[in-house]
Amino acid sequence: MRLLHIITIILFLAASAVSCRSTWQLPLPPRQPEALTGREFYRVVDSMKWNTREPIALKEILSGNVPSFLRKFVPVHTSVTGPDGKTVSATWFVAPDYLSIGSDADFARIPLTPMTAQRIADSLQCFLPTRKMVNDIYLAAKVKLEPVPLYAFRDSAIIFRHHHLIIEGQRKGRSGLIAGIKKDVVISSKISADPRPDRVAIYGWHKPDGKPIQPLYTGHVNWYVDYSHGIRLVYRKIKVNWRWMDYTEVLKHPVYKALLCDEEVCDYFRYGQ
Numbered sequence: 001m002r003l004l005h006i007i008t009i010i011l012f013l014a015a016s017a018v019s020c021r022s023t024w025q026l027p028l029p030p031r032q033p034e035a036l037t038g039r040e041f042y043r044v045v046d047s048m049k050w051n052t053r054e055p056i057a058l059k060e061i062l063s064g065n066v067p068s069f070l071r072k073f074v075p076v077h078t079s080v081t082g083p084d085g086k087t088v089s090a091t092w093f094v095a096p097d098y099l100s101i102g103s104d105a106d107f108a109r110i111p112l113t114p115m116t117a118q119r120i121a122d123s124l125q126c127f128l129p130t131r132k133m134v135n136d137i138y139l140a141a142k143v144k145l146e147p148v149p150l151y152a153f154r155d156s157a158i159i160f161r162h163h164h165l166i167i168e169g170q171r172k173g174r175s176g177l178i179a180g181i182k183k184d185v186v187i188s189s190k191i192s193a194d195p196r197p198d199r200v201a202i203y204g205w206h207k208p209d210g211k212p213i214q215p216l217y218t219g220h221v222n223w224y225v226d227y228s229h230g231i232r233l234v235y236r237k238i239k240v241n242w243r244w245m246d247y248t249e250v251l252k253h254p255v256y257k258a259l260l261c262d263e264e265v266c267d268y269f270r271y272g273q
Contacts, residue, residue, distance in 0.1 A: 024093040026071040029064035038108025042161040067107040090259040091239040098230035111229040114271035126233040132262040142176030154226040163227040182230025189265040
């Protein structure tokens with residue numbers, strides 16, 4: 001009986017460990033009741049330029065002013081076939097929506113420059129996705145919405161807020177992994193190879209047919225940000241064949257890199273280096 005009891009405890013602890021690692025949650029402090037709501041944040045930054053607005057957004061996010069639904073990441077599964085014919089499977093964990101400020105009842109998606117996005121990702125044990133990962137997110141998404149392009153004052157906070165409200169009108173309260181609403185700021189070897197050191201890579205904004213409006217593009221200077229840009233955080237640890245690896249290890253691996261990257265050259269470029 002004593003042996004059976006010990007075995008039962010071991011199995012329980014093992015099951016608990018697996019359960020705990022079947023998802024991931026942002027390591028942020030609790031949101032304070034007096035914190036700005038999404039509406040209030042955009043009222044504060046209404047007429048600010050990017051370099052004045054972004055330090056405020058950075059402080060709000062890292063202080064925990066993030067809706068609770070955005071803190072619990074969801075799994076995305078993928079696989080590749082290695083040169084030996086064996087299947088390599090992986091699971092990585094991604095935020096269910098784009099980075100936002102506020103409460104569950106009143107939040108707002110916040111477009112950011114890649115430099116600020118990188119600081120947030122680094123602080124929260126995360127990284128920014130690749131082009132392939134953006135495609136995989138779209139395929140896995142529970143809520144797929146049609147892109148809504150806007151054309152005037154694209155880089156203003158007023159239009160950021162307006163676009164967020166359009167998305168909320170489309171979403172109609174549906175929950176789960178969402179896609180099709182933004183272009184992603186991504187990591188790409190195109191940045192590393194570009195002779196201009198101050199670029200941002202964007203990709204995505206998938207239409208209902210699954211094709212992205214925005215091909216992988218590095219034409220914008222890195223301080224440019226408009227309403228269509230979104231920051232999607234991915235937990236930096238990847239489960240590859242049930243073994244946890246850092247995403248940088250995966251991108252260096254001759255076989256495993258195809259799990260995360262579909263470019264000819266895959267690296268772990270970081271913004272602001």
